[in-house]
Amino acid sequence: MSQEWQFIAIFIVLAPIFPAAPVILNHLLGPRKPNPIKQQTYECGIETVGDSWVQFKVQYYIYALVFVIFDIEAVFLFPIAAAFDQLTLFAIVEIVIFVVLLSMGLAYAWGRGALEWI
Amino acid sequence: MTTDQVIFIILSVITLGTALLVVTLRNLFHAALALMATFLGVAGLYVMLDAGFLAAAQLLVYIGAISILLIFAIMMTRRLMSADEPAFNSQVWAALVTAVVGFLVVLWAILRLTGLGTEDLSILWRAPVDSKPIGLDVLPYIQNSVAAMGQAFVDPNGFVLPFEIASVLLLAGLVGAIIVAWPKAEDEES
Amino acid sequence: MIPLSWYLIVAALLFSIGLFGVMSRRNAVAILMSVELMLNAVNINLVAFWRYVWYDNVDGLVWAVFVLTVAAAEAAVGLALIISVYRSRDSVVADELDTLKN
């Protein structure tokens, strides 16, 4: 493992302490008198009907879908941008083709109305 | 045992343990959480292998994007998977046997590894090379593997074809997924 | 020092676990998750061989990124299929989806 990632590793190990300390302190200091009413789900005052399950629109999934595509695009484009000095004009044309192809996906989703809310 | 080895063992235990949870947990949401921990463990292994960029990409794509898709899908299809349903189908034992046999076969293959262009199996048991193997040309940009990757993506002698095909694949995936997932007109009426 | 074989064995174990999941789970989403495990195992192997054997070029890393891409596309389409099937058949249990049988 390279030296620079050692810092990140230590950070990941130590980071949970910082949120844990106040939460544990809260757990120790706070009163503890649970009762069924208090632990009810906070919705409309009346007791919750059914599960919190709601039939969600497929819209949410579509947004996440388009996001995934652009995420992958980032994984390709970030190293390319870092290597920009060594690139030829031909490479730029390839990048343009790549981005345009992905934009067609966005355009398709748009044209189909998949990006409309509701 | 060196520090590296201890870290490696911890990471592998996390990876494999949570992977086992993924395939055994009945609660799908918890299985997805375990899957995220597996991804994290694998990212750790990438860092151990000096592939920091890939570790970050793993986090960005797997945890940031694919896990969210998975959780959305779990939430959208949750109603019928109540907790008391069995997690496994009828061929669970056959599956177990296949997996164990498959692992043993792969282990056998690993231990008599071929195809590396060398009959010398000591490569399995020694430390990684930090410098280049003798007799091979070192690309001038190898010091920075990330930039080298970027160049390889668009290098006409490198990976330009897979790179463009990847964009076509993603486009096809996006369009296909929208077509499949989008509710048809008759569904909306009911 | 960590020898190459350790990585290969961990990857093989991860792959076997994924294989077991694919064959034994009932829920289609869970099967997809198991497939992701198998793809991850493949990626560990790619990166390990890159680091230990072919450190002089970046082919291993590049292929690992392509595997990542394929995994994302597969998950996107697979989950869309599952959602669509769920909507029409009210089920995500892989065994019960047998319209094409006989």
Next chain:
Amino acid sequence: MSFDIVEFLKSLVSLNVAEYLKTVVGDQAWVNFVSDVIGVVIISTFCLLIVIFLIWLERKVIARMQDRIGPNRVGGRYGLLQTVADVIKLLIKEDITPAGADKLAYWLAPFLTVIAALLIWAVMPFAPGVIGVDLDIGVFYVLAISSASVVALLLAGWGSNNKYALLGAFRAVAQLVSYEVPMILSLLVPILLARSMSTVDIVEAQTVPFIFVVPLAAVIFMISALAETGRTPFDLLEAESEIVSGFHVEYGGMKFGMFFLAEFISTLFMSGFFTTMFLGGYRLFGLENLVIGDGWAIGRLLGLIIFFVKMFAVYFLFIWIRATWPRVRVDQILNFNWKFLVPLSLVLILAIAVLDKVIPADAGIYARSSILLLANLLIAMFAIEIMRTVARRKRKESSGDAAMTIDESEHNDVHDAHDSHHEVAAAH
């Protein structure tokens, strides 16, 4: 090398105590380990403590902007200890876990948000050489870690077993993943100009701060940063009037405090990151390299001050925006992103890539910068023109039924505010 008090003071002024002590003790593995641990503790405690000040600042500034006084009781007439009192209040609240909650997800979520918000500070360059670690994939690392905080929202929403929480989490996730796209694309521009993903390299490349080279990218980043941190006008994440309070409605005590904390830490991070990527970070006319006398390198200290001044100026802008603008509707937020920001940033990144390659390499830095600036302004003009045309057409369409324009629009607003209730009701 033995310990020398003058050298030590010099290293103290030039902010490289760690390097100096390493030369004294010797460069061993455990020394590195200890200095890393100390670095982590310093960064983390800085983040936690500064939030106390940030909350006070935000309340005070917004109060002044809205012609109120703001906190003025606890801790003198400026209410300096108000936040401390709030923290103590949160600490002695009862720790409730709602019935039917998914305990694992419910407890994991607040930890995950704070951890993600802290971890991204590791690559923030505070001053020359004063940085957690200069990763060669710095910017990408930030994106990767902050994408994990989206998962935390889903965990919170799911774990609470509450319709409003889940609904809020879904909306928040839709917003966050959507705005991550223009953020990624706008961050590509400085990387492309600096030819590196390392944050230090990007700062060093800014002889001309990138905001003067690619102002459009800076604006896009600013907007998506506002959305990513869930601040007004994109504060749907906690729209009290619409979905009670969003994903953290079931949280109380310090667990709620953790979400609050993470929000402020990441807002400050975004200000700092904006400073790093577009405002030249700790650089200001070479002041950061100043050395006076024999080896009193106070430049680093100046760099630290410069960085903080810039960062808080950006943070002040965040507060200003919050005090000024109303909340935007959820469909407007998402439409604005997918149909304006993303196409715009795609065009921008392609234009910059092509231009940067076409401009001959021997053109001076100022010539290059001004060509890029011109291209930016042109693209921005076109974008605004397109937006105006579309808006005009929309207005014309809606004035077709002119009689009810005013009534109807008011009615629509009311209708929208209750939309979430309809969604819930439809599910029953």
